[in-house]
Amino acid sequence: MPVLERSLRYLFIPIVITFLYIVITQHLSTIWQGWLPKINELPYFLLGISAVLALLFNCWRISYLSLLLLGYYYFESSPALLPELALLSQEQVILTGTLIITFFATFKDRALFSIYFFKTVLAIGLCVILTLGWSAVITHLSSVDAGLLPNTLKLLTSLYAPIGISCIVLCIFTIWRATGVDSAIMVTLFIWLFHFYLPDELPLSILLTILALAYLTSILVRSHNLAYRDELTGLASRRSLNTLAHSLNKHYCLAMVDIDHFKKFNDTYGHDVGDQVLQLVAKKLSKVEGGGKVFRYGGEEFTIVFTNKNIEAVLPLLEEIRRKISQYNIVLRNQRRKNQSKLNRDEGHKTNPVVNITISIGVAEQHGETSFENTLKRADKALYKAKNNGRNQVFA
């Protein structure tokens, strides 16, 4: 996916939606003001639920953040506890929170109950130490010589500069990783900073409710992707095809695509290279024209569905994609590439083996009352014939 599309999807749109939620909630203040005592309880439930659900779906970063925010909310809403626990100034709290959120953005989701638990606790401790150390340096510099660090510059260096750097790091990771979970972490920073810089705009309970909804949405999207997307190729999965089958009208074309001699390919070059080839074929197939929807049927088989298309219209499109794949030179990457210097890599690139693969396609048209399974079977039979006729061809 191009960087611009990733930035739009995973960075700007989630932030804009969160901002809109905040603005709408502000405008509806007359409605929720009366419910505030009840709303104040909501973060406990919603963040609690998101912590548990995130754990079930292996999004431990969301789980940790939910728990940390729950803790913060508990202390914020219990004034009796605050004086004893206010070890950090407000500025230090903002910075520590920002650093912790940035830490979660740069780390990957790992098992919760493992060595990573201790690493995470250590990292959170390190964020506190970094904040205290940074504040001490700034205070020292300004006390040594007031001219060295005027007041305006002091605030800039002590707070705005590290927060700015954290924001940049977070944006880079959100765009690079391009997942809903990373967008949710970005939204956490947005809400965290909003809470401190515009404290009178919305109560913390409402901000955390909005954030918990963002967490639950990201977990839902992730679980939907797990069910309906193929992890290796990123294509829609067979379950997704079965769901589409219920909503298809009576006129469509179905193509079954199979990579030729893939077992031999795997045996020769290894399963990892086989996986890369599957990803490549998926990418090429998804560029098929005529509005064809591509699914990974299973193994090295793919299905393409063209709604409201005749077989005559579909055949040239499939023929074109078959030709493109067969002519594509796949340069096999050297497995030791990472350990080589750039010069060696450039040299190696010239000597890396180049291979070609081919695909066979079977097509069937549905017109009338026959069931989806029946059309699928006919496409499968056509594929079998394409294989028997010598492979690397489209058979209808």
Ligand SMILES: Nc1nc2c(ncn2[C@@H]2O[C@H](COP(=O)(O)OP(=O)(O)OP(=O)(O)O)[C@@H](O)[C@H]2O)c(=O)[nH]1
């Ligand atoms: N690397 C990799 N290989 C897979 C995956 N799924 C299935 N395969 C392999 O795909 C191969 C399919 O082999 P066969 O069904 O015998 O077909 P083929 O070798 O492609 O031969 P023809 O279809 O007759 O041209 C098997 O070796 C599977 O292990 C996968 O996700 N990754």
